[in-house]
Amino acid sequence: MQKQLISSPLVVSLKAATKKQLFLPIFALCLMLLINVLITPSFFKISIQNGVLYGYTIDIINRGSELIILAVGMTLVVASSGGADISVGAVSALAGAVCVRLLGASYDSYATPMLLAILAALVAGLACGSFNGFLVAKLKIQPMVATLILFTAGRGIAQLISAREINGNMVPGQILYVRMESFRRIGGFFPNVVIPTPVFIAVLFVLITYFVLTKTAIGLYIKTVGINRKAGRLVGINSVLVMFFCYTFCGVSSGLAGVIASSRIYSSDANNIGLYMELDAILSVALGGNSLGGGKFSLIGSVIGALTIQALSTSLYAVGVTADQIPVYKAIVVILIVAIQSEEFKRWWSLIRLHRQAKKAVAV
Amino acid sequence: MKATTYFKNKMSGNNFLLFVTISMFLLMYIGGILVYSSQGFGTMQTFLNMLIDNAGLIIAASGMTVVLITGGIDISIGSVVGLVCMMLAHSMENLGMSASLSIALVLLFGIAFGTLQGWLVAYLKLQPFIVTLAGMFFCRGLTAVISVEQIAITSNTTFLAMAHKNIKILFGATVNKRGIKLYPFVHPSVIIALVALVCVWYVCRYTKFGRSLFAVGGNEQSALLMGINVRKTKMLAYVLNGFLASLAGFVFCLNTTSGFVEQARGFEMEAIASAVIGGTLLSGGVGTVIGTFFGVLIKATIETYIRCNGTLSSWWNKIVLSALLCFFIVLQSVFATLKEKRK
Numbered sequence: 074m075q076k077q078l079i080s081s082p083l084v085v086s087l088k089a090a091t092k093k094q095l096f097l098p099i100f101a102l103c104l105m106l107l108i109n110v111l112i113t114p115s116f117f118k119i120s121i122q123n124g125v126l127y128g129y130t131i132d133i134i135n136r137g138s139e140l141i142i143l144a145v146g147m148t149l150v151v152a153s154s155g156g157a158d159i160s161v162g163a164v165s166a167l168a169g170a171v172c173v174r175l176l177g178a179s180y181d182s183y184a185t186p187m188l189l190a191i192l193a194a195l196v197a198g199l200a201c202g203s204f205n206g207f208l209v210a211k212l213k214i215q216p217m218v219a220t221l222i223l224f225t226a227g228r229g230i231a232q233l234i235s236a237r238e239i240n241g242n243m244v245p246g247q248i249l250y251v252r253m254e255s256f257r258r259i260g261g262f263f264p265n266v267v268i269p270t271p272v273f274i275a276v277l278f279v280l281i282t283y284f285v286l287t288k289t290a291i292g293l294y295i296k297t298v299g300i301n302r303k304a305g306r307l308v309g310i311n312s313v314l315v316m317f318f319c320y321t322f323c324g325v326s327s328g329l330a331g332v333i334a335s336s337r338i339y340s341s342d343a344n345n346i347g348l349y350m351e352l353d354a355i356l357s358v359a360l361g362g363n364s365l366g367g368g369k370f371s372l373i374g375s376v377i378g379a380l381t382i383q384a385l386s387t388s389l390y391a392v393g394v395t396a397d398q399i400p401v402y403k404a405i406v407v408i409l410i411v412a413i414q415s416e417e418f419k420r421w422w423s424l425i426r427l428h429r430q431a432k433k434a435v436a437v
Numbered sequence: 438m439k440a441t442t443y444f445k446n447k448m449s450g451n452n453f454l455l456f457v458t459i460s461m462f463l464l465m466y467i468g469g470i471l472v473y474s475s476q477g478f479g480t481m482q483t484f485l486n487m488l489i490d491n492a493g494l495i496i497a498a499s500g501m502t503v504v505l506i507t508g509g510i511d512i513s514i515g516s517v518v519g520l521v522c523m524m525l526a527h528s529m530e531n532l533g534m535s536a537s538l539s540i541a542l543v544l545l546f547g548i549a550f551g552t553l554q555g556w557l558v559a560y561l562k563l564q565p566f567i568v569t570l571a572g573m574f575f576c577r578g579l580t581a582v583i584s585v586e587q588i589a590i591t592s593n594t595t596f597l598a599m600a601h602k603n604i605k606i607l608f609g610a611t612v613n614k615r616g617i618k619l620y621p622f623v624h625p626s627v628i629i630a631l632v633a634l635v636c637v638w639y640v641c642r643y644t645k646f647g648r649s650l651f652a653v654g655g656n657e658q659s660a661l662l663m664g665i666n667v668r669k670t671k672m673l674a675y676v677l678n679g680f681l682a683s684l685a686g687f688v689f690c691l692n693t694t695s696g697f698v699e700q701a702r703g704f705e706m707e708a709i710a711s712a713v714i715g716g717t718l719l720s721g722g723v724g725t726v727i728g729t730f731f732g733v734l735i736k737a738t739i740e741t742y743i744r745c746n747g748t749l750s751s752w753w754n755k756i757v758l759s760a761l762l763c764f765f766i767v768l769q770s771v772f773a774t775l776k777e778k779r780k
Contacts, residue, residue, distance in 0.1 A: 157566070208763075208767075212767060214719070215566075215719060217510070217512075218510065219766070221512070221709065223759075224706070225706040226756050228755075229753070232750070245750050245752065349574065395585065397578065397580075397585060397698055399578065400577055401575055401578030401579055403578075404571040405575070408563075408568065415562060417561050
């Protein structure tokens with residue numbers, strides 16, 4: 074009996090580690106990588122082919138960069154308002170459509186400089202984000218209902234933007250192809266660089282956000298507003314402005330993700346860009362150990378969460394699950410994570426443990 | 438004097454929203470008759486076609502109203518409708534089941550799915566949005582697991598007879614160019630939808646369960662103090678909604694007679710929009726199925742406009758509906774702030 078009460082230092086440190094917020098995301102990522110190695114033994118092999126890095130892990134980081142960017146935006150939204158922005162996928166499609174339309178879908182139409190087109194796409198994302206932010210922060214509408222508007226309308230608007238001239242008429246709902254070689258580089262590779270460009274963009278985006286959040290007071294403001302909006306107001310934080318900022322930021326990040334996605338396929342596809350991305354982004358935030366009820370958040374956790382989701386998708390593809398079927402598994406994972414995080418579940422769990430301890434005590 | 442105060446009391450706040458909806462529908466409909474009379478907008482059949490096309494939506498939106506009244510939300514119903522269509526098509530075409538058996542199966546599935554979602558929301562206290570978002574992706578994925586290809590129902594004669602049977606209505610007949618009297622008709626789907634609507638209306642208004650829905654949505658704490666089983670009420674609301682969603686799927690399938698992965702995408706948005714336009718508050722505690730019915734009719738009128746116009750792309754349907762939803766949400770929000778200020 075005495076021996077059981079005194080636990081070794083190892084057990085103590087292990088227990089402390091499991092209490093940390095980053096334990097769950099790192100554990101999940103390791104688990105996912107392990108499963109991937111079991112499925113495909115050559116998982117960690119990285120080689121250079123045609124002058125660029127090649128391998129499963131590179132592929133996960135490359136393909137996951139849009140998700141990382143979206144997850145960063147989503148983290149702030151969840152932290153500040155306690156609700157998620159479900160319009161991110163549709164806004165990505167919209168931004169992609171704006172960018173490609175401006176770059177010129179046919180030889181004789183617009184041929185805006187690339188930088189300007191990308192800027193316009195980001196502005197489109199910003200506009201959508203501020204629309205969401207206005208509804209949520211100023212008019213106090215539940216975040217998910219407010220973003221449901223753009224979730225449905227966004228793809229419709231993107232279809233209208235994706236118009237191409239056919240026999241003298243502008244016909245909407247087309248797949249536009251870009252005719253500018255250099256646009257490929259955003260979603261592909263710069264010459265003589267072995268690492269894919271999206272990875273650079275994602276890393277840069279995360280770093281900038283991280284420094285802005287830690288070096289200025291905005292990160293603290295977001296946490297305060299998320300934990301208790303009224304208390305935040307009482308200490309002089311403009312909660313409306315903070316939430317508005319978060320939604321706008323999320324809009325910009327979806328715009329950026331849309332540009333990368335459309336560069337990857339070298340065209341704008343309003344139906345498929347960012348499809349099912351909203352669930353992935355929310356899942357990344359939840360897997361990152363962040364509470365979906367708002368408040369404290371960990372940016373790094375969300376990034377690790379996003380990588381885990383991408384690894385999960387890759388392994389599901391490897392087993393032969395098609396893109397349409399993947400949401401089934403992800404939905405189950407979401408419910409499990411959210412259920413385990415919930416207060417009710419924790420209460421049940423502690424009740425069970427108390428019961429056990431009581432039984433032991435009786436036995437002694 | 439008395440009449441005006443009575444009117445004021447009746448019109449204050451929530452009834453006003455319903456009033457706005459009904460008058461908006463009448464205005465839009467009369468406007469449509471004036472503008473598109475040459476396309477036959479004013480005929481009885483056009484109105485009935487609006488009901489035929491939206492029979493599924495009427496059922497799904499009344500289920501959504503029930504959930505919204507408790508202060509929850511369900512965004513999985515579009516996917517449930519898609520999945521139900523696919524299940525019906527698969528079971529009847531590929532497995533050779535009879536129509537009644539497969540219909541019973543999908544309705545059971547709806548109840549089971551609603552129970553699961555309701556349990557997660559009511560007993561585990563998860564956010565309804567997260568639960569039903571996961572449900573939405575789950576059902577959409579499951580549809581793809583059953584079949585990625587489109588399955589058309591062609592061999593089951595009972596089902597097809599049910600889908601295409603014309604029930605003639607003996608008034609409002611028009612005479613065509615050859616002098617044959619054409620009676621306006623509806624499909625059985627409309628009858629099912631209207632019966633479901635009346636049932637939900639009755640349940641909400643005259644049963645103990647229905648009244649406790651409003652109590653829970655208005656203020657959970659007070660409802661608990663009144664001795665209402667809040668958790669059970671919430672869960673039952675989701676069960677009812679799950680059943681109605683699968684019924685809506687069945688009716689939707691009567692219209693399309695096929696199953697397809699992309700089917701009924703954005704349906705949840707249409708249902709929420711119809712309920713909100715009909716005066717149901719997103720914060721819970723207020724709403725009627727009658728308003729929802731008019732919400733559906735407004736959506737149908739917009740659709741008919743766009744169809745009559747001919748040059749507008751069908752993408753405008755969703756955009757206009759979203760704009761309308763946005764307008765009504767903002768209206769609700771303004772009303773809520775006005776109410777708070779008056780206090």
